[in-house]
Amino acid sequence: MGALRIGWRGASALSLLIAAGCGGQQSDPPPTTTSQDLGVQFTLSRGSSARLDDGRLGILFRDVTQDSRCPEDVDCVWAGDAAVAVSVTISDRASEYELHSSSQFATSVTVDGYRIQLVTLTPGRRSTGSIEPGAYRAELLATRI
Template identity: 25%
Template sequence: MKKFFLIFFLLPLISCAENDSPNCLDSELGTAFPTRINQTTNLCSEDVSVTFLEALNESRCPSDVTCIWAGFVHVKLELKVNGKKSEIELSSNSTVNGVPATIDFESFKFILVDVLPYPSTTAKIDGNKREVILTVEKIGS
């Protein structure tokens, strides 16, 4: 009876520990994928991971307003490729602030596709629900 109770009690703890690993994305290179703020997404097919650290600047024109300037969003990410780490910044409009929309790191190209949610005057953006949409491509493929 004690063994049954012990197994019954420990089994959920063991299975939860296995699920605590970072999000593993079984996706092909070149396919856009989301990564939430403070979340790490691993590409299962490669030794590549991306962590969305923070949105540094959000000046995009709200979707429910007509603006004369589109604005831009600027984010900070941590990249890890084959054990090498780098903190980088990407922007949706590199001509405005000089921060690129794509960056090469190791043998991969990281491309900023979008940052969600898109700003609106009727809804406050919850920082915990932000996500960056990225595409990762192998250089030379």
């Protein structure tokens, strides 16, 4: 009976360790590709892409490379900045760019007659914690110039 009690305690402790180890992790949503219209804002999750202009233009939200934005629950002297890595594909030619949330840096890029702009990055930072990479959403706007 004593060995069984230890077995149950061990199993309970192991279950708690597994639950604690998995509880704080958030996996990225599965990558998706959506069709979007030029001139209309759209939102991408990390790893997802959009096809625009009858498939001639592709935009992939690769990652958030840095996020030093002022937390929403803090008063800051400077709003800070976040940088988003995107891959832009036009006619099977892919190029990498970094778009910023602060207008003090490049918030848009012009490539082969298209303008791709980072409109906003969500969620906003909080002083009490970090943002899981899979939680980021980039709102973008692509137009023909």
